[in-house]
Amino acid sequence: MLDKTDTHLEALLRRRKPGYSLEAPFYTDPDIFASDLDLIFGRHWIYVGVEPDVAEPGDAMVIDIGKTSVIITRNDDNEVRAFHNVCRHRGARVLQDYKTSVGNLVCRYHAWTYDLDGKLLFAEHMGKDFDAGCHGLKPVHIRSLEGLLFICLSDDPPADFDDMAARMAPYLAPHDLKNAKVAFESELIEPGNWKLVMENNRECYHCAGNHPELTVPLFAYGFGFAPEELDDMGRLEAQRYADLVKASHGEWESCGFPSQMIEHLDDMVTGFRTERLPLDGAGESHTGDTRAACRKLLGAINDPRHGALHFWTQPNSWHHFMSDHVVTFSAIPLDAERTLVRTKWLVHKDAVEGVDYDIANLTAVWQATNVQDAELVGLCQEGARSPAYEPGPYSPHTEMLVEKFCNWYVGRMRAQGAR
Amino acid sequence: MLDKTDTHLEALLRRRKPGYSLEAPFYTDPDIFASDLDLIFGRHWIYVGVEPDVAEPGDAMVIDIGKTSVIITRNDDNEVRAFHNVCRHRGARVLQDYKTSVGNLVCRYHAWTYDLDGKLLFAEHMGKDFDAGCHGLKPVHIRSLEGLLFICLSDDPPADFDDMAARMAPYLAPHDLKNAKVAFESELIEPGNWKLVMENNRECYHCAGNHPELTVPLFAYGFGFAPEELDDMGRLEAQRYADLVKASHGEWESCGFPSQMIEHLDDMVTGFRTERLPLDGAGESHTGDTRAACRKLLGAINDPRHGALHFWTQPNSWHHFMSDHVVTFSAIPLDAERTLVRTKWLVHKDAVEGVDYDIANLTAVWQATNVQDAELVGLCQEGARSPAYEPGPYSPHTEMLVEKFCNWYVGRMRAQGAR
Amino acid sequence: MLDKTDTHLEALLRRRKPGYSLEAPFYTDPDIFASDLDLIFGRHWIYVGVEPDVAEPGDAMVIDIGKTSVIITRNDDNEVRAFHNVCRHRGARVLQDYKTSVGNLVCRYHAWTYDLDGKLLFAEHMGKDFDAGCHGLKPVHIRSLEGLLFICLSDDPPADFDDMAARMAPYLAPHDLKNAKVAFESELIEPGNWKLVMENNRECYHCAGNHPELTVPLFAYGFGFAPEELDDMGRLEAQRYADLVKASHGEWESCGFPSQMIEHLDDMVTGFRTERLPLDGAGESHTGDTRAACRKLLGAINDPRHGALHFWTQPNSWHHFMSDHVVTFSAIPLDAERTLVRTKWLVHKDAVEGVDYDIANLTAVWQATNVQDAELVGLCQEGARSPAYEPGPYSPHTEMLVEKFCNWYVGRMRAQGAR
Ligand code: FES
Numbered sequence A, B, C: 001m002l003d004k005t006d007t008h009l010e011a012l013l014r015r016r017k018p019g020y021s022l023e024a025p026f027y028t029d030p031d032i033f034a035s036d037l038d039l040i041f042g043r044h045w046i047y048v049g050v051e052p053d054v055a056e057p058g059d060a061m062v063i064d065i066g067k068t069s070v071i072i073t074r075n076d077d078n079e080v081r082a083f084h085n086v087c088r089h090r091g092a093r094v095l096q097d098y099k100t101s102v103g104n105l106v107c108r109y110h111a112w113t114y115d116l117d118g119k120l121l122f123a124e125h126m127g128k129d130f131d132a133g134c135h136g137l138k139p140v141h142i143r144s145l146e147g148l149l150f151i152c153l154s155d156d157p158p159a160d161f162d163d164m165a166a167r168m169a170p171y172l173a174p175h176d177l178k179n180a181k182v183a184f185e186s187e188l189i190e191p192g193n194w195k196l197v198m199e200n201n202r203e204c205y206h207c208a209g210n211h212p213e214l215t216v217p218l219f220a221y222g223f224g225f226a227p228e229e230l231d232d233m234g235r236l237e238a239q240r241y242a243d244l245v246k247a248s249h250g251e252w253e254s255c256g257f258p259s260q261m262i263e264h265l266d267d268m269v270t271g272f273r274t275e276r277l278p279l280d281g282a283g284e285s286h287t288g289d290t291r292a293a294c295r296k297l298l299g300a301i302n303d304p305r306h307g308a309l310h311f312w313t314q315p316n317s318w319h320h321f322m323s324d325h326v327v328t329f330s331a332i333p334l335d336a337e338r339t340l341v342r343t344k345w346l347v348h349k350d351a352v353e354g355v356d357y358d359i360a361n362l363t364a365v366w367q368a369t370n371v372q373d374a375e376l377v378g379l380c381q382e383g384a385r386s387p388a389y390e391p392g393p394y395s396p397h398t399e400m401l402v403e404k405f406c407n408w409y410v411g412r413m414r415a416q417g418a419r
């Protein structure tokens, strides 16, 4: 039976076997989950949404991470701000709805009233000795990377966010996310630990057998393969795919779309990966017919054939930037065995629903894929509960990035002094 | 992260900051909740219902407090008795329904049969050596204060119940609760710790903004106020209210209705508070039109304008006695984050529904108010879960009695040796 | 409050009072429940189903015990095999449905493919260094006793299964279970600890008052009784019943149906009990009219009047073998306070529904009885939660076998070094 003393987690981290999935407690133990929330989600940059979620001053969005509830809002100077969603009087949650629009932030209980910078403007009956200046909403660190919003719950956020931002901004800028709008969003509770959700996202070994919709726009040779298993025809197609990637990179970069792979998944605190890759068929978008789902393209893009730029961040996000739309995913741990995945589809803010795009067509591929992935994650969670589970080997050809996710996780836990 | 060793609770109690709400673990920690059940609900007088709940011999009511289930019944000598609801054979729960009427108390499993005094009358097949005399239902202490029933799960109940009873009996007697009937009762599970439910009840700072129905019969100046925030008109109205209270007390006391405030909320083991206060409008009752909801008045009362006598007990009850009806509330902790509030509306036992009173009119104000309070309690519970929560200041003008509730709680926990 | 240190369970086991029900933590404490799963359900032979559940090669059934999920299947050599239901790649559950039929065992995630003997046949992209021979499904011990399937999760199963099997086979053989089929099965979650489910099964003291259907075919004097409580008429009837049992045993044994009681409920590791007993009325079956529910009798039986053979095993099964059908029960602990009871009704495999038997008639008595027992178990669970619960005395005349169940449990826990 699991020895849950503090040294246990430390021992589990220390004896992690490279190239193999994690030991079961990492997926099932509520104490390790609490450490994950504290050391990973409490001390790193967590992707939570996009600037278009709070497009106008007074727009507000509530994000819950573990037991922490955060208000993200836009102040009257058009700056995005974040605060703890806890009244400084008797601690009531200030905002309840996921998204609202407000003038000030008013607590319902006794009407304490805060402005959009968190300052306490008004509190009745508190007497002469009360100092309103000490009772503003507590701020939370927030950063926008070309419209992607990251918060950090720690007082001392990782500094290398700036390095990532400097490298990534040129890749994202052409898609002009700040001038996009959320056309649709979905919430899906996947029945597994957040790390199983991330591992599932970090490989496409499972795609051929499970994602009939997603494998239409994606090239199978992009998933990785064991070279020795290829026949002559396979070798030819693999080479053809490699050539296409190289040619596309050259073409796109020459017209201002950075495309080359950058990968710091396990050698930065704010780990990330990006690459722009060609798509199959018409080559335009993650849609059922591989064509753009939105007639009005993003930013100043005028050719729909720019493939798909993927952008991943540790510990909890992945994004696909295409010429016509962006799909963006944030994974939020709920408990040791459940994870919320929020997916948003964004199009140009001037695109008109029913004219320029159709929601069903825009969202079909990833709505289906998310549900398929949730089921797979659930199978692994059920397996991890069994005493018969033991870490299994990752494929050296298709699961290298799962391995890097685990490396990052184990490294960050140890760096934070997990015990 | 919370250190849940035994000394932790002791340390939290010791460092409690006067004038501020409690630290978060008091509202969220299951271990402290267990201590609350043990030290507060296991060792003090707990209000559970009224004599009219068990009006006739053989009437029985089941009350669950934490893991303890208690049968309250009336024996053939018309005495109210209480027993643990656990069969002495293999431990089956004896009564399942909230309220029933029985001849004897018969366990369904193997038909062991106890009389209304808990004595084992009959047990088949137990053999010659079996001593039925040692296998009666275990008794629980129970007391009636003018028809309000209090139980104590401890073998050694607080002795000052008698002091409270002696002080309170003259206030309650004119309403003759023993000759009332329960016209309606409701159960509401509030989504918060029982202390948040009690704190909510102990102030009306939140009433103006949240209770449109309740603030019709209540005078706003009775909620407390910061004098320095009053303008000239406000000062005049506050003075007018103070004069009305004084005049009403004189008038009511002269005709046999004790009215002056008595308050021992934090200086007695069995803490309580009472006062008879005037009502607004017609001044008769907690109703939408401030008029009596029942034509037949309680006891021998013949004038409906007797305001409302409130009676509070620590740790778990509040009551409003009016000329036409009584509303009585008992708060029962379910777990660290949920509390059952039972509300009963009582009228004269000879009043006829549809003729003398209408249930919807009788219950409208407090049904609405309970739901509003439950929502506010839920907001505080959600806030208390956040690591960003910290104790906030009580208003010295409107939250003095919340402070006294916390004082009583902290004092009683320390007196019981909480560790 | 319960001291949950390791020595606690040891102390509770050591001080167990003979002749009395267990102390409350045995029924309510999640830590003791975990020990039960580990020491009882993890190290003894657990009854899980029947050979007809996996009648053909490729048929598979999934059985979950605690956190362990097991696949039971029949291979191409017609042998019943059992494996842990955990993929050796990244740990996904391999089979999800309770019952299926498959060619190979294929993991849905990345299509690793195992044959019906658990051998890994196929795994893509794993590279040159991967050794498929080390990555087969992990086997689980399984034995068939005349068609009743028992598994043991331990590497070192109790050896005395063979002794039990040798004694029991002649009793069971005439009913030819391997050539029966499951006509109906039900799952019922009883709201109590698995030991309360078993204790309930081990006595019929509760039958007269709770099982109107079951007491039609059963003789009341078979339930046990206190001789000193009998009047003259009672003594006569008791003697008449004893004579009937003796005469029936003689008759049945002479025509090849072993009938005499064998009982090793608390003196074998694989404890069991059996006896063939006469039935009331027509004397044929556990049905509403006491007549056979299936016209085609089991095996080569040609006379329906063979009473009912009961067979009990520690820790989790009971079975009734009649001439026309078999009812078989397996109790699987879900958590400290919930137990799954699976009931299967089997008839001759060539019997035709609607012609030879009617499901409603076949299942009526035990469907009703199960629901009644679940309710009684729930009453005891609720009682055991109360601090007022204390172990009560077993009847020396009707609860001897409950006592033996507790003896076996306590003895096995101590023998496994429970602490
Ligand atoms: S709790 Fe927010 S105003 Fe009182």
Ligand code: FES
Pocket: B087, B088, B089, B090, B091, B092, B107, B108, B109, B110, B111, B112
């Ligand atoms: S448990 Fe109450 S009579 Fe047996």
Ligand code: FES
Pocket: C087, C088, C089, C090, C091, C092, C107, C108, C109, C110, C111, C112
């Ligand atoms: S987890 Fe089974 S094939 Fe990958």
Ligand SMILES: [Fe+3]
Pocket: A200, A201, A206, A207, A211, A369, A373
């Ligand atoms: Fe996927």
Ligand SMILES: [Fe+3]
Pocket: B200, B201, B206, B207, B211, B369, B373
């Ligand atoms: Fe209120």
Ligand SMILES: [Fe+3]
Pocket: C200, C201, C206, C207, C211, C369, C373
């Ligand atoms: Fe039964």
